Amino acid sequence: MSKAGVIVIGSGIAGLMTAHLLADQFHVIILTKHSLTTSNSYLAQGGIAAAIGKDDDWSKHYEDTVTAGYDHHHEKHVEEMVRHAPRIIDSLIKLGVPFDRDLHKQIRLGKEAAHRVRRIAHVHGDGTGAAFIDCLLGQLKNRVEIMENSRVERLLVDDEQVVGVQTNNCKLYADYTVLATGGFGQLYTYTSNSISATGDGVTLAYRAGAKLIDLEFIQFHPTVIIQGGKAIGLASEALRGEGAYLINDEGKAFMNSFPQKDLEARDIVSREIEKQLAAGRKVYLDISLVNHFATRFPQIERICQRNNINTKKGIVEVAPGAHFTNGGVQTDSSARTSLSNLYAVGEVACTKVHGANRLASNSLLEALFFAEKAATDMLNRAVTGNEIGLKWINETGKMDSIKSSLFLIPSIDELRKRMFHAVGIHRESRSLVEFLNWLEVYKNWFMDEEKIDSTQREEANQYLLAYLVTSAALGRKESRGGHHRLDFPETESDWNQKTLQWGLSKNRTKLTTYI
Known part of the structure; x- marks a missing residue:
């Protein structure tokens, strides 16, 4: 058998x-x-979030989750997940995961954005x-x-x-x-x-x-490390949990007017950074108050070293990036x-x-x-x-290839630039429609698998995704979480628990419904 x-x-x-x-x-x-x-x-x-601290419980973890996510959840799924989180930590320990611990051999818990208490377990x-x-x-x-x-x-x-x-x-x-x-x-x-x-x-x-x-709903992380206009790595949110804070090139700590300051939810922090960038400013993460930075955050230190960024100066240039x-x-x-x-x-x-x-x-x-x-x-x-x-x-040999031919398309970098502009941190109808019209030129290619050469499959999938994500962003006429419309700036009660569902109809054309 x-x-x-x-x-x-x-x-x-x-x-x-x-x-x-x-x-x-x-x-x-x-x-x-x-x-x-x-x-x-x-x-x-x-790290991994779990309510295992003495001043924490699953209900607080639940409330922080649905607050950060603007109540757009399957609530039973959330409750089940956060209730089981401590047990999952125990199962990881049994597998041999060496969580960081304090002097009393208790798991050391970090604090990250939109968590009311320390509940993040890390390793190394x-x-x-x-x-x-x-x-x-x-x-x-x-x-x-x-x-x-x-x-x-x-x-x-x-x-x-x-x-x-x-x-x-x-x-x-x-x-x-x-x-x-x-x-x-x-x-x-x-x-x-x-x-x-x-x-x-x-x-x-x-x-x-x-x-x-x-x-x-694409989440942008506020602190992707930037050098020479390119993203080179991530500066973990845990840095801000340990005292790092955001400043612009005039030294202004621009998150201080918010209740949780630099530990507001990611969508809020990303939009505030974007405002600074749009005004022609550069944005930095001030890490000067983080004790033992290089040993506490060795991966970030290695990213900086590889790119000749001297962390001893106390600042690292950052910008929001798709996360x-x-x-x-x-x-x-x-x-x-x-x-x-x-x-x-x-x-x-x-x-x-x-x-x-x-x-x-x-x-x-x-x-x-x-x-x-x-x-x-x-x-x-x-x-x-x-x-x-x-x-x-045909385990040992190539399959008969699908009849296809190379299709002339712009570079994938061009697609990414247009995506970031139209469907990035801010969206509005005009730029979304313009981008969809640009994508329509290539739709017969990226929608039809028989026309996709195997060497272009990854690119075709990204064009298809760009088309679907842009259509979804155009369809949701409100702002909620990671989706921010300049022309519909408010979170609307009519959209509460309303979900856009995408699929293919029987004739293989795109179909959307509300659920």
Whole structure:
């Protein structure tokens, strides 16, 4: 009797945890288009949020989450997640994650924006993501199959049921497929994201017929490190939790008039920085009050050293950059998508626990919590002896290529610049419509998979995503969280709990509905 087969697409924390929880009972293969450690998870400087402090409880964590996200949540999902957060911390400790501890050997808790108390657990200061990944990879050794540098080009669908994937060199069939591909920060000129964050999972799901939601809610991190007009890394929010603060090139601390000052929610801080930049000012993070900066935040120190930035001067130039995708593939409480046997976990999924603006350090928590939910659901569904396991076709050779030809398109940098201008921190109807009109010229190409050459697939997916995100931003006629309309500047009660859902109609054209 064969074991059930599971394909996990992506090697971030959500994908690796799903694989870990299934590896002993399922035949699991992990596909990743780069190396195993090329992911947003590995770059994650922030920690994981959990109400484990003596002055904290799950209800406070819940309230901070829905406040930061402007009440645009699935409230039951949020409650479940924050209630389980302390248990998830315990399970990570049992796996061997070496959380930073104080002199009393208690987990040291940091404070980040929009949290009322200290509740962020870190590893190696600002190296939490890498520590989680390294721990999980150690747990997975010799328990799963891994295919690096393997790009998934499409999901294989039979009667609205996902039966496997087509990669750049084989077809692979399995009982279940898990999207864990991360977000799409690389759609923007400035981003904190890994080079892998091009939105492949979202477009794979969309092209296969799955539903997408909340695409307009892109979170911009206020403090992406800038040098020579380019983004070179991230300055963790934990810095501001330890005393760093924002100033402009006149030395003015421009966040002081806000109740939480530099620890306001990310959307607020990003917009205030954008105002300074629009006025022709430069913005800096003053780190002079952060004790033992180089040892407390070694990853940020290394970023600065590699780029010849002397942190001993006490300031680092910053600007907002695309950081987190709040929307994505619609999932239920078990991480199931609208297509049978297809799951989505991590940033590629929209579980609606983040609302319109993610609370800091809830992303690792969400990834781990819904990885558990997905794994549990698959384990409950599988019946040993009735599964197909894993099945390859043309495993050792290239598949017959789809008939296609190279399409002349502007550079991806041009797309990113236009995206940042039209669908960035501020949006308004005129620029959104102009950008959509520009994209329409290429729509027949990026919408039709048969016309996409394999060498242009990633670019085509980004054009498709730009089209969908821009359409969503044009459709939501209010401002809420990470979506800020200059022509509709207020958060409107008529839009409370109203969600834009995107999918393909039977004739393969774009379709949107309100849910």
